[in-house]
Amino acid sequence: xxxxxxxxxxxxxxxxxxxxxxxxxxxxxxxxxxxxxxxxxxxxxxxxxxxxxxxxxxxxxxxxxxxxxxxxxxxxxxxxxxxxxxxxxxxxxxxxxxxxxxxxxxxxxxxxxxxxxxxxxxxxxxxxxxxxxxxxxxxxxxxxxxxxxxxxxxxxxxxxxxxxxxxxxxxxxxxxxxxxxxxxxxxxxxxxxxxxxxxxxxxxxxxxxxxxxxxxxxxxxxxxxxxxxxxxxxxxxxxxxxxxxxxxxxxxxxxxxxxxxxxxxxxxxxxxxxxxxxxxxxxxxxxxxxxxxxxxxxxxxxxxxxxxxxxxxxxxxxxxxxxxxxxxxxxxxxxxxxxxxxxxxxxxxxxxxxxxxxxxxxxxxxxxxxxxxxxxxxxxxxxxxxxxxxxxxxxxxxxxxxxxxxxxxxxxxxxxxxxxxxxxxxxxxxxxxxxxxxxxxxxxxxxxxxxxxxxxxx
Ligand code: FCB
Numbered sequence: 001x002x003x004x005x006x007x008x009x010x011x012x013x014x015x016x017x018x019x020x021x022x023x024x025x026x027x028x029x030x031x032x033x034x035x036x037x038x039x040x041x042x043x044x045x046x047x048x049x050x051x052x053x054x055x056x057x058x059x060x061x062x063x064x065x066x067x068x069x070x071x072x073x074x075x076x077x078x079x080x081x082x083x084x085x086x087x088x089x090x091x092x093x094x095x096x097x098x099x100x101x102x103x104x105x106x107x108x109x110x111x112x113x114x115x116x117x118x119x120x121x122x123x124x125x126x127x128x129x130x131x132x133x134x135x136x137x138x139x140x141x142x143x144x145x146x147x148x149x150x151x152x153x154x155x156x157x158x159x160x161x162x163x164x165x166x167x168x169x170x171x172x173x174x175x176x177x178x179x180x181x182x183x184x185x186x187x188x189x190x191x192x193x194x195x196x197x198x199x200x201x202x203x204x205x206x207x208x209x210x211x212x213x214x215x216x217x218x219x220x221x222x223x224x225x226x227x228x229x230x231x232x233x234x235x236x237x238x239x240x241x242x243x244x245x246x247x248x249x250x251x252x253x254x255x256x257x258x259x260x261x262x263x264x265x266x267x268x269x270x271x272x273x274x275x276x277x278x279x280x281x282x283x284x285x286x287x288x289x290x291x292x293x294x295x296x297x298x299x300x301x302x303x304x305x306x307x308x309x310x311x312x313x314x315x316x317x318x319x320x321x322x323x324x325x326x327x328x329x330x331x332x333x334x335x336x337x338x339x340x341x342x343x344x345x346x347x348x349x350x351x352x353x354x355x356x357x358x359x360x361x362x363x364x365x366x367x368x369x370x371x372x373x374x375x376x377x378x379x380x381x382x383x384x385x386x387x388x389x390x391x392x393x394x395x396x397x398x399x400x401x402x403x404x405x406x407x408x409x410x411x412x413x414x415x416x417x418x419x420x421x422x423x424x425x426x427x428x429x430x431x432x433x434x435x436x437x438x439x440x441x442x443x444x445x446x447x448x449x450x451x452x453x454x455x456x457x458x
Contacts, residue, residue, distance in 0.1 A: 011404025031087025155212030202288035220297030257290035297360030
């Protein structure tokens, strides 16, 4: 093993999101979100659970901040729940909801931990869904009002704003595959939703800059580096198609002000779009989406290996089929592939030139729990972390302007449609008692942070 040292000022952090940890859905005037609604629908969450208690972070946040201090992080990425701030989605402000985040921000700063605030991590107020949700252009206007309200209150102290978490998941998992809220299966709506999410990002950036003048503003994308299963032209074509719909559909408008033409044509061939100009794009939209940002947040979990398969009657085009990967898988069934992170960061740097990049999420679900002595020996997570941090060090050596890394997640938590069955935390949560137990990976990450260095393979 050799030691890779990180640059001074490299930001070490962990990430969470409101719905996954807070609980307290009716407290202090919070309104209903689309995830409350989905979780209350029988059959939608694997273990039949919901977010009513989650990690009870809404009450136990001082204890969780104590964990952050013990870990030694310089930053904490969390999200604000829109339905706490604007229970109706827009209109009357719920000051008590904002108070919660105000206290959290102050307590973080007292501990010298920088708050990195995600405005939208999937918990849309249900009243906005009732008026069309992200499929409706008006929701983009509502988001700007929400971003304005939050940044007016917190903008004097927050230095890192993220508009959206993972637009691909919002659009595709929520509106095309139906696994996430609002649970729709409508590819045309998914494309509209993606556009309105991006548009709301573009419109919110200048508002955040105005209300929070010293802050950096960015967006978080989940990116998946694709590789063809073989050098055959058909597999390369499947890879191009996957990349177009998954990665470039978001990177291109943000950094180049245009949706990728080849990916548009793929959607036309699939019958998701009519030929001609994109029906949901109005004059000025793409310029707004491509307005300058200070950083890109990259969430990395895995790569995709693609093979072409012709399904003539179902679709008028070959379909990209992810291959079952041969290597080690986490409990999500996601391949452990640290090299993909280094390659992805280099590609994003070369092709899109964001001023700075943060890895805003990276982590692994493993079920390891306490032994008889109460220790959680999650050796696979320790190795996962080491491998991916070495990949970050490699990306820095490649010249990537990587400014920080956030492990997903601080705590085991509500993993969306999987409920509580997948544990990503550095800290074990006993869902019966809500007791928190740091795992071996917690100590190992704490050591990386204090040394500002990680071991790499020779
Ligand atoms: C990401 C989400 C995050 C968490 C991880 C495992 O897609 O942003 O909330 O669910 O996956």
